[in-house]
Amino acid sequence: MSKDSKNQGHEQNPGARKAGPGGGFGPMGMGMPVQKAKDFKGTLKRLVSYLKPYKLQLISVLITAIISTVFSIVSPKIMGNATTKLFEGLMMKINRVPGAKIDFDYIGQIIxxxxxxxxxxxxxxxxxxxxMAGVAQKTVYNLRKEVEGKINRLPLKYFDSRTHGEILSRAVNDVDNISxxxxxxxxxxITSVVTIIGVIIMMLSISPLxxxxxxxxxxxxGVAIAKIAKKSQQFFKGQQKSLGQLNGHVEEMYTGHKVIKVFGHEQKSIEQFEEINEKLYQSGWKAQFVSGMIMPLMSFINNIGYVLISVVGGILVTKNAIKIGDIQAFIQYARQFSQPIAQTASIANVIQSTIASAERVFEILDETEEVPEAVAAEVITEPKGEVTFEHVAFGYKENEPLIDDMNIAVKPGQRVAIVGPTGAGKTTLINLLMRFYEIDSGTILIDGVDTREMKREHLRSLFGMVLQDTWLFNSTIRDNIAYGREGATEDEIVAAARAANADHFIRTLPDGYETILNEEASNISQxxxxLLTIARAILANPAILILDEATSSVDTRTEVQIQKAMDHLMKGRTSFVIAHRLSTIRDADLILVMNHGSVIEKGTHEELLEKDGFYADLYNSQFTSNQRNAG
Incomplete structure (x- = not known):
């Protein structure tokens, strides 16, 4: 993953939890900056709608929370009766009242x-x-399914306009935050609110004063905490910023380790790390120290309250206004009272962060989807590979056309090369053919059938792709080749590898076809x-091939092997080759020369050279450049 992607993933969700003693951001959840939603009420209402199917369970949660809290709240009052009984028995003994004793039976019953x-x-x-665990997981399960389904229905332009880190952060981090x-x-x-109400009622029943x-x-x-929280928030922001910079620097240094060594920048890298680390240290300890003052300050204020309660309670006991056990119960209630208030303040921060996360998830769910599939979809049962572009127009942005009135006719089995300078529209042509992007006007036909009349899945099953940037996943070589066709047999996988000139090198590996490719597939050469991606395409046995020339980053011998494998792959199939090195396309049946989104020339290699136009200039300039480099 790129540095930008990872930093994006880290920084997109500044509201992600950092547990403190209160369960929120920093101590009591008061310090850390909280990401806020743009439309809090609307997003909250929408999130609550996901809980509607579980009304009965939520009512059960509320009832069980009330019962659990009520039983724990009444306990100090009952315990106070035991204390009063014990105190009365002791006082009668001290005053030598005849027959005085402590009623342990009564105290035992209370215990x-x-x-x-x-x-x-x-x-x-x-x-x-x-x-609640069941409700939460079912709700988030449904939300995850919805997000996954939505991502599968989003057009390619959505992913082209955003970093991977941002999309991953929304689909994973934000959904986890909600969960x-x-x-x-x-x-x-729920427990905190019930506790606050219950404790106030119990305290009022003992002494309103x-x-x-x-x-x-x-x-x-509240005033003390607000001032400290405001101060600590500045430091937490600095901490988050420095942490993002440090993560980015460490990843950059790790991925570019060899380059740093080659150019002797180790010391510069260390100095940069130490500078960022020092900033992180300074903002980090200040944030933790300042936010850490909240708890001692709250304890100090609470203790002043307990002193006042004890003094006033003592006076009331001497006047027989209340019993001594009630003071004990009241002090317990006073302690119980401060805790849920702090928790509620902490949860308020967490909920703000969660609503912000929900808003970001809902933004994905509200994105414009791909054009709906055709209702009565056409199916090509025996594809021949004829491709026709009729008056096709397309632009990535409105009123900024890239392709205008494109007309191409490709016969079955033809090898078509697409050439042109960077930004000419070569990749755009392929994106339109595969329906990764929808055309603005005109028609693209395969075997006479409009591609918009086919389901995308069926359309794309007609194509095989071998790209310049190889994509292999973390699994065995066998699994990577078998990815080309579901249910392929062992013999078919090996046959595809042989056809791609890959079988020999696979068998020289210690585990052969069972060799596990690592995450970047860096344990085999480029x-x-x-060759593995070509074997995968051969196994898929598509009617039409798209080849983004795959030999630009390999040595000459490997290039010959890959070229042979590609020739085998293209035999008898309609092929579109995006050419970077013009020397490799001389044998193409048709060459499309593109510039500024239009096909400006078309023909065979010899025909285009005879025209002495754009293609001839492009070819001769590349040939001259190669000769100069060789010299």
Missing amino acids: ILLIGLYIISAIFAYLQGYI TTLQQSLTQL MTLIVILTLPLS GQKQ
Whole structure:
């Protein structure tokens, strides 16, 4: 993958999670910059629509969350009764009240009740997590299927206008972000809201005055956290920027390792790394330190609240306004109260990031698709390979035509060479033939059938392609050749390899046809890669061939081998050869000379040289250049 692709993948989703103690960005999710959606409400509404089929399960999640939280909330109040009973028994003993004793039976019953409540709470929490996990995964499964289906229906121009990293980031990182939020943050949000409401009710039932003290500490916490978060956000932005630069630099240095060694730039590379690393260190430790102050500051403010609660509670106990066990319960509630508020703040950041991710995924789903397939599609059962362009016009952009009134007639079995300078429209011609792009007007016919009347899959099955840039995947050589035709037998695979002059070199490899090609297929040579792609095309047995001249980056001996394999492949088939070296196309039945999107000359090699036009100039200039280089 290119450096741009990888950096794009890294930087496209700055809202991707970085877990802190609060489960969000930095401590309590307050520090890290969060990617925001352009249309928060609209995207949220659309994302919620994906959850509609699971209404019953979501209602179940809500009910189990409420039951689990309620059982855990009432527990401190019941525990307070045990504390009060214990305190009363001790006080009666200290005051030597006749028959005074601690009622351990009552305390024991409360302990058993509490254990039961905590077990029930845990069971419902487990059920809540189990149901929500199923809902989240099913929802994201459907979303992934939708994205995959959409990507398969998008025209080639969509992929040509975007980096691989951006598309991968949307299809993988952003969907994962949605998945994690649905599974974790949504249940956390429900639990936090229920806890906040429940705790406030329980605190009010004990003492409205002490509840007011707890609530008054919240604005103080909010102001302090907002100021710290604003400051730390600047450092986090710097950290993300430096991290992207460092990733890009390391990848560039890794992929260009040999070039750096050859030109002696090792020291310069190290210095550059150290400079970026120093920036990352400075912004990183500042971001972590400043955002790390949030927790101690919140603890300090909360502790002031606990002191005030204890003082006021003590006064109320002396006046017999409340019981001592209620103070203990209240302090527990006060602790429970601050935690879900911090979690909610953290989840708010996460949800913003998730909605931004959802928006980016929906942008893919809303892209303009390929022209719909023909309803009553034509099928060519015995393709001959006749290709006709009739008055074809095309432009990549509106009002900027590239091809205008193109007319070509190719007979079955003809070898057609397409030549011309860079940007002449050679590759465009192939893209239109394969329906990677749709023509603006005119008709392209194969065996007299309009290509728009055929399904794309059927149309493309008529073609075989051997490109200058070889594409092989991480698997065995056998699998790479067999990719040409599903269900090919061992004998057919070997026969295709022999026809492509590839069998010999394959058998010299330690594992033969079982040799596994690595990710870049760099464990075999460029020429060997090309022979494998030719073997794959031979196995596919297409009616029409497209060859982007495959010999430009190999030695002379390998070129001869590849040329022989290509001659075997082209025998009896209509072939379109995009030629870079004009010396290789002398035997073509028809040469199309293209410039600025138009076919300006056509004929055989000899006919075009006799015309002494554009082709003759192109051919002679290349021949003269080669002679000069040889000299």
